[in-house]
Amino acid sequence: MPMIEEQLKVLKTTFDKYAGKDGDKGSLSKAxxxxLLREEFPGMAGDKKELDAFFTGLDGDKDGKVSFPEFVQFAATLLLIMGGM
Amino acid sequence: MPMIEEQLKVLKTTFDKYAGKDGDKGSLSKAxxxxLLREEFPGMAGDKKELDAFFTGLDGDKDGKVSFPEFVQFAATLLLIMGGM
Structure with missing residues (x-):
């Protein structure tokens, strides 16, 4: 299997761990x-107002759910900005 | 290090292998x-017309370069559509 596909599948497994907790198994609700933020990005987890702003930013197509492509784009942008890579 | 950050860094290393070949080291030129398509997505690499269409789709902000966030969002969408995950 090509490396990029394999690496994305690993990332999807982590995404699914959170996305599978309630309702639609393929996307993230706000809860x-x-x-996910609390466990994976401890420095970023703030109050409800910040969470609302994050969710709005992530939900590119405004359907109230965050899909895997929406999530990886956001996480990649975040890490580039934070200088993590 | 949180898992998502670690997994994105692995993906970034693969991206950088291609992005580092010419000019701007942080983004993909069309070449x-x-x-990348030829080596990582052998089934997708088509003729010049298809490459142009891909590049236009990937280059979300139309700056003639494909950034890491643009790339991961596209690759994730592609794999979901292809049913790879």
Whole structure:
């Protein structure tokens, strides 16, 4: 399997761990995003107002759910900005 | 390090392998995208017309370069559509 596909599947497995907690298993609700941020980006988890702003930013197509492509684009942008890579 | 950050860094290393071939080391030119598609998505690499269409789709902000966030969003969408995950 090509490396990029394999690496994305690993990332999808982590995404699914949070996305699978309630409702639609393929996307993040706001509560699931809160869990993900708290566990994966401890420095970023703020109050409800910040969570709302994050969720709005992530939900590119405004359907109230965050898909895997929406999530990886956001996480990649975040890490580039934070200078993590 | 949180898992998502670690996994994105692995993906970034693969991206950088192609992005680093010419000019701007942080983004893919059209020639670099052609290399990446040929090696990582053998089934997708088509003729010049298809490459042009891909590049236009990937270059969300129309700056003639494909950034890491633009790339991961596109690759994630592609893999979801292809049913790879």
């Amino acid at each position: 699931e995003l809160a869990d | 670099e995208l052609a290399d």
